[in-house]
Amino acid sequence: MTAPLIDPFARAITYLRVSVTDRCDFRCVYCMSENMQFLPKKELLTLEELDRMCTTFIGMGVRKLRITGGEPLVRRDIMTFFQGMTRHLDSGALDELTLTTNGSQLARFAEPLYAAGVRRVNISLDTLDEEKFARVTRWGRLAQVLKGVDAALAAGLKVKINAVALKDFNEDELLRLTQWCAEREMGLTWIEVMPMGDLGNEDRVGQYWSLNDLRSQLAQHYTLTELDERTGGPARYVRLEETGQKIGFITPLTHNFCESCNRVRLTCTGELYMCLGQEDMADLRAPLRNNPKDVAPLQEAIRKAIGLKPKGHDFDYSRQKADGQVTRHMSHTGG
């Protein structure tokens, strides 16, 4: 183990989010355009490279890995990667191995994921209405995802549902979704829609629904108790006293939590983004690929990149664009 990763603002970097593919079996309207161009295979880190990369980060103090995408479970043989990471859980070097998924493949993978040491999953689901689900995901089928949720619970995984808050789309499902999650002892986290990518779609389902508004609506039906929990990320949590359920609010457009930010993001091509909201990144694929036997150049590149982690993001007043919009897609950096 080398010295821990500490950024210029004295934040320890202990959480790595890894996008293992830019591909997906859905085309959610706020995330992808209908005709996405995906990366050629040779651009992607191989499964062995992903293993070496994550192992190097773990050796430098990363304690939590979240696997994402694109849809992580559509990457071929991805279970081999998860099974490889089990050794770091077993050795105690890694506290948590988890993933964010659209749930479409969970009926198949929930049990092997549990066997590999995964204990919690985040499943993205914005609506319980079949027709609306088809509209927002373009290619998804609700029944398949619901089967995935059931399989995850049956396998013993703790499930948290992530829903993007969309005005005039799932506003009317606030209570239904809350109750549905409560019945299954699942947490529910609402995400404010972010200005990511140039999606070129005029037919956007819904619009920005402020989480302040969502929260006031919830407070009309439940007793909300603020929880002190800090994740190092832009999430805030409350407990609903009537159900005991945890409800999260992710408002990435506010920068209130950058001071406790403990995370960096790796894309499927080996680019390390130090901040979701800014364009600064470092290429880690070259030092990884060019030095198959020597880990030192990669470690040096990682340390140098962490040394450039910005103090905070600037969605509303960016150096890049007036409105702070970041041009890459969410599926590229991983949500």
Ligand code: SAM
């Ligand atoms: N495919 C997986 C899934 O959907 O869970 C993992 C990747 S997806 C990019 C991760 C999360 O980002 C999902 O919960 C999705 O709803 C969210 N997301 C995608 N585009 C977004 C946007 N423009 N604003 C807010 N959240 C977004």
Ligand code: SF4
């Ligand atoms: Fe795919 Fe997830 Fe993006 Fe939807 S949000 S298109 S499921 S990557």
